[in-house]
Amino acid sequence: MKGLVCKVCGYVALDGNKSECPVCRAKNSFEEKEDAYKTPDFKAVSGESEKKHIPAFKVVNECGLIPGNGCVDVHVKIGEILHPALPEHRITEITFYLDNKFIANVMSMADVNPAAVIHLKSGAKGKAQVIENCNVHGKWFNEVEIK
Ligand SMILES: [Fe+2]
Known part of the structure; x- marks a missing residue:
């Protein structure tokens, strides 16, 4: 894209x-x-590369971490088949957007799982988007609607 x-x-x-x-x-x-970056409609020529790279979402309302009005959590895991977390092949960054606007960037090393979460303010609406970067296979995008 x-x-x-x-x-x-x-x-x-x-x-x-x-x-x-x-x-x-x-x-x-x-x-x-x-x-x-590549989008969810990308189909690898061989293997299951897209299943290991397209960000997979889980949206959780009211996790309890934030007092008062709470939050809306956007959990993201890379990907449907878990991506490797090795020094030579890993997810180096997970970048979060809300309605195309940058909201957070998570940089990570090989000793963490290929996943991240952002706690949106309570009542947040719109499209939460993520672009992750694999040090071997580049950038991959996906989005989820927050209602
Ligand atoms: Fe990769």
Whole structure:
């Protein structure tokens, strides 16, 4: 999928805002790439690569961690078949968006599971999106509707 990618850190600007990278703060660092990331309709030529890379969601309301009005949790696991977590082949980043706007970035090393969670404010609505980066197979996108 075509996208605007930061040349410094690799962040993908789903909202098209290229003034400043919200992850590394570089200015004027975006370039348009034809193959910025793969989407759930991608079919690997061989093997089950897409099943190991497309982010899989679980949305949980009211987890109890946040007092008061609570939160809406977006859990993401990479992927339907769990991706390896090895020094030489791992998920290096999981980036969260809400309605195409950047909200959080989780960077990880090989000694954690290929998964992350973000606690949205109570009442959040829209499309939660994730782009994950595999150090071997690149970036993969998926989204889920928050109601
Ligand atoms: Fe991979």
